[in-house]
Amino acid sequence: MKTLKKSGHGKRAFVQFVTLMSLIAGHTIAQAAFQLPEGEKITNPIVIGRGIPQKESYEPFDPKIGRNFDLKNLWMRADLRVRPEFRNNVCFGGGIGAGGNCNTLSTSGLTSITGTANDQFVQQMTRLGIGYDLSPDINFYLEFIDSRTWGGNGSPVGAGGGGGNGDPIIHTCGSTPSAGGRPVCSLGIRAGYMLIRNLAGIQGLGLKAGRQYIVFGDQSLFGHFDWANTGFSFDGVMVQYSHSIMDTHAGWFRTAETDLVQGAPLGSGNPNITGTGQAKNGAGDADLFILYNQIKAVPGFLIEPFYVYYKNNLGGGDISGQGLGTPKHGNQTRHTLGTRVAMKKGYFDASSEVVYQFGQMGDTAASASGLCGDPGGEGKCLHINAWATRNWIGYTAFNLPGKPRIAFNFDYASGDGRANCTLNGAYGDCRTANTFENFFPTNHIHMGYMDVMAWKNMMSFSGNFQARLTPDDHIEVWYTNLHLANARDNWYRASQGVYVFSRPDNTVTHIGDEISFVWTHFFMNGMVAFQGGYGHLFPGPYISHNLGRNAVGQDWAYAQLWINF
Template identity: 40%
Template sequence: MCKRGLLWLAVGALLLGGPVNLVFADPPVADKVIDKPTNVKPVPRGMPDLIPYWNFDPPKSPLFDLKNFTVNGDMRVRPEIRTNSNFGVTQSLPGQPTTGRVGGANDWYVQQWVRIGLNYALSPDVDFFAQPQWAKNWGAADNTINNGAGCSAGGSICSNDAFNNGQADSLFLRQAFIMIRNIGIQGLSLKAGRQLIVMGDHRLFGHFDWANTGFSHDGVTFQYQQPTWELWGGWLKPMDQEFNGFGQQSTSFGVMPQGAPTSTASKAGADSDLFFTRLAFKPMAGLAIEPLWVWQRNGAAQANAASPINGVLAAHANGQSRHTAGMRVALRKSIFDGSAEGYYQFGSMDIGQSGQRAHINAYAFAAEGGVTLPIPWAPRIGLEFNMASGDGDAGNCTSANPAGCGGTANTFENLYPTNHIVMGYADIMAWRNMVAYSASLQFIPFDYAANHFEFRYWNFRRQTAGDCWYRAAQNCYYAPTATNTANHLADEIDFIYTLFFKNNKVAWQLGASYMFAGGFLDNQAGAGNQPVNQTWAYTQLHINF
């Protein structure tokens, strides 16, 4: 009993002695340097306390100035139609190669998004920016009575959007970051938060605005700018294994990483990280040279034993450490313009569940150029060539049969691109296991700034017959089969017309593509069957302010 009383006495002394100690401690002296002040209050938020938290009344900030606050916005509505999306041929899924003639698989839908950008300039060098976005397919917001799981008895309407057929995922933050310029060094800027990463011609990194949600990246980036060059780099977090998948997912394409959240003790080591650095400099007028290095590390082990692993799974597969090194060069001089970029990928990736790994050895190259004639309508005639490596062992490579992988992973990783604008408008091709040739004609009739025509022809082929045909989202469109060695996939003709009006605040666009089935699809349909050609078309209305 005596010991218990002494214990409570000691506890009381500690609780009371702390505040008394602070009261009687020597206060800091203003005109005297104190190396170790003893009476400094902690900062609970770990941040400047310019606007304190409140007990009841909300704060009225003396720092806010309306003239430093700006708003911008975008809204787009786009109906799309696609006929014979599988060319009338059975699609062979990874691990399940099949052939045969099937129905048309036609589709029609309307996509819409609206964005509001909110920017506040705290000072000329400090910006706060947030961009919420609402995105949905028309008809996906089902407002009818739903008596499914989660609804109360008696047939009442579900009040929780999570049970109302997809309503809950309509609204998200597309961008939200802090930007600080001239941080310690003139010309050095920092951006922290959710942001867009766009490089060059969008072949490796793009905003993917064509999709209904696009690509956003969470992380920290730095940029150091000088008059003739800039250095850009940072760390991005594509996926944390404590959570399931990307916060951003394309409604149209379903771009997702492989694997589910890990339940192991080493969750941090299983996360996905991406590091990059890019130098852009202009040694002379009209010429830009842009070397790039990217390290993509997806730490979670590959766990899918049934499907082919090497190159056949969708992009950003688990269990890989992939380096991308290369360069882009662009030139614009007089009536000529052109660009070329090439990249080599190396590292290693999982091919089994017992620690087997394959060496990554992949590459890609693209070149395009054009001539703009100095005559009315300013027609531009262009040519383009693209290629990206594939893997001849992809169809045989499974975690259950790592010997079938051949020890290497040769399929090029397309990273986070806007394939829609560089691989054909119909979105049937990614920069993976492909060879493509293109010719184009563009012109600006009637009024130089108000409208634009584009006609383009594409010839798409596989680089190797042992690997997939990959769609724009980098997923396997048709898996390889032992009997179908044809590489000619399809020919595509694109037509795009864009009209700007209302002082360029409104744009209307009309587009159509027609795809002719190639020899690969003839073989896929099998003897006595013929594939059918595919049509894709859209119209969209876009406003911004």
Template identity: 30%
Template sequence: MKTRHQPLKTLSPALAGLLLLSHAAIPGLQAGTTAAPAPAPAADKKPVSAGLLNDALRLQNPAFDAWDIGGQFRFRYELKDDAGVVASQDFISRGVDNDNDVFLFREKLHIGWQPESWLKLYVEGRGSQAESDDRDPSPEQDVWDLHQAYLQLGDPQLFPLTLKVGRQEMTYGDQRFVGIGDWSNTGRSFDAAVLRYSFSSTSWIDAFTSRVVIPRDDYFNESNEYDQFSGLYASTQSLWTGVETQAFFLARNVSGKSPNAIAPGIGGPTERDVYTYGVRLKSLPDKFGPWDFAFEGAGQFGDIVTAGVERDLQAFALTGTVGYTLRDVWAKPRIALGYDYASGDSNGSDGDHDTFEPLFGTNHSFYGVMDLVGLRNLNSPRISFSVKPAKGLTLSVDYLLFWLADTSDSFYPESGSARSGNGYGKNPQYSSFVGSELDIVAKYAFNSATEFQLGYGHFFPGDYIKSSVGSVPRNGGATGADWLYVQAVFNF
């Protein structure tokens, strides 16, 4: 792939943000500003649990204080009707089988050892099983594999540099661009090296390089050596009082061998060099009274090879949420308004590629809990309402509307290739209104170790889906989609 020299002005928002964060974080660079000492814990405050098994072991013998032994059991049943199995068959009234009910089981067992504050070893195994899944092979199946195994060196209380190297989970910000994908039965981890410089307990900058691990049932999971993901990520709470301010620059460099890196047809995306820069602002708890907010913006440049043609990437995404909680009212109701936008491609035959690339984001719940839509060619406002009528119980209702950012581009699923076939594709002659989704979710935490969830979602097809699906007579028109799930989690 040929090398391009990007103009300096393209990089300046990210670099300026990183420099500004560093300036805000380093003591002495801001006149009259010093880091506030951590408040002393209240005498009657209940100690934080280290987990059911750890608590029990440490009560028996102080030698277990250096050990972290525990795990998680998770069960989920999902029922999907008319969407969510094969994306190109979503919302089709007849002629296709796009219904699925699946039982998902996941077990995680870990052991960690930290004999010194500056030395930690951690290993975690993960088992993922799927029963009655109509997808063959099931993407949720990966019976016992190595999920994490890393060495961590350094103690920021003694020296500002720390290093974490090995197989590990990586999360940054709200996980829109880098996350663990925990809703998936297999989750996500990376073979990575992460170097952190801590300016204070609330200000740091990470430099990392990594390769994503590809889940593969019946084989030891390997990372894709042809899909390199690196970046700088900085965070501080000193730049703006009451706000976590972050800036990042991320690079994903993928060679043409990526799609078959692990085995034929098992790997990553096609050849591309994607550079993402952005800024995130999020209010800290209770710092703005009843108000809370989060905003994130990202731009992209680079090049992507599609159908053997190299095209210049120029894309961007904007997200934001503002919420208000009635603290003095029963059940503490909260109402929030949100908006998500990701650019689409206005001309698939020119030399530019304008569709935003969501990298390794955790999509579940951001763009509808039914996981039918992702952050690509998206224009989506939403309204959310939640209450907490009893201790441990949260009830939430979300209503989301979806438009295509550009009708000359495709309607993309949560992940994977664009919807195509059965009338789907690039249909610039149709309305941009895709549809809407209503989500209702109840979560109840029995205690710190056990949580139960029940959720329902319904997708109402809009004019774009009706026109696309309706253009093929055998489809019998468009239909709405339903989704129901029950989940139980036990941590020990």
């Protein structure tokens, strides 16, 4: 047996223990010697920044939470959708670019992309909303959303065959950051807000603060866009006042935020975007102000005058990659005035919306910024003068089996023949930015279900037929004739990016003709819906002329199963 050598470790440990206990005892005596005035107590022995208390009361001005919970005031909503989607000849017989464009434009000219653009994928959307009514006038709501493409969690390819193909074992955010430096996540917050009705005791006055949906009118400018797997929602505050003759909504929303390093809210050392010019300061943000009214005083009519102020202080070179028609182009001040009138009388219904936009825009390209005498600078030298209109009229035979409905539509949105002037000198000198801004719409319910057209630089005529074959079956047939409003401006797809760059000498405007069929079947008392759809786009002369090849028709189909409660 080995004999252990004695060491001084035990003695040193005993001395350290005695010293520590002496310090603690001395601290206790010192605390006891300090006498608080009667009725007072120490509320912050440890400095912790806090904006809202824990469950126990913290200060008299803090709201009391945690002790007034009642299970009967808790409610939930949820839905889940699975949708396989197919699209052949996305670029009409050619390849597709990273931005969804079928050709590219540079200083050297237009180039058609080679390849075959066919695609098939399955998307899944899951939403879970949790609400709690503190009182009839106070509501808390939080909605989670998980958006995923089947098989998309892992890295299917990698350098030297190093792809992980790890979707089955990865259930959280991806490990590879996106192009913007953020983790690739599928789970997020679609909505999270507080809703206060009858604010300050004023009947009909409400306030909603937090992340929220914005849906107005026919969703031409602001919609939920729930056809997409994520849809739109906004961070901001909306005040509403409701009266028997009119409802008024006024809101401010921040759509982009940049920060100086010392102002980074989460301790990050970098701004959210590497900008140019005025974007390199704390005011390089984008804000949206909305004033929307609904006048209900005329029987059978709804009149909706509105005003939108969009201020984008991001640099003119930050968001400009597709020319002056780039959606939400940087460095712009845009005013939008519009009115929508909806009518429903007997078997007839109609809707007409007219929108006008004006303001100024800047672009760091010398062809645009040079107009202000500062090539490469941030001057707003381009004038905005854009407009759009949307018109529907329909007839529903409520007295016939299936309640068939037929409707006709005309849509128009302005373009600008100089929209590509910052990309190529052949398009002429920059002067204006008259391509209509589509903002944040649900374009899927307008201009054909195939989502090949945005409400910008376009003109379309549509015919639509719907019927209920049974109480649980609905069919729809939709024909749309598609044109450009300005031949030298581009064709913009429903996501508002460029689909096809137009040639500088283009005079052809007929894009093509789309026909779509959709069938929906409800079962399980309406809690489950199956929907299938098919569409075909017959190409017009514009596509062949601007892609430089014979265009092939595009096919699109999907099937989706959607449950909700």
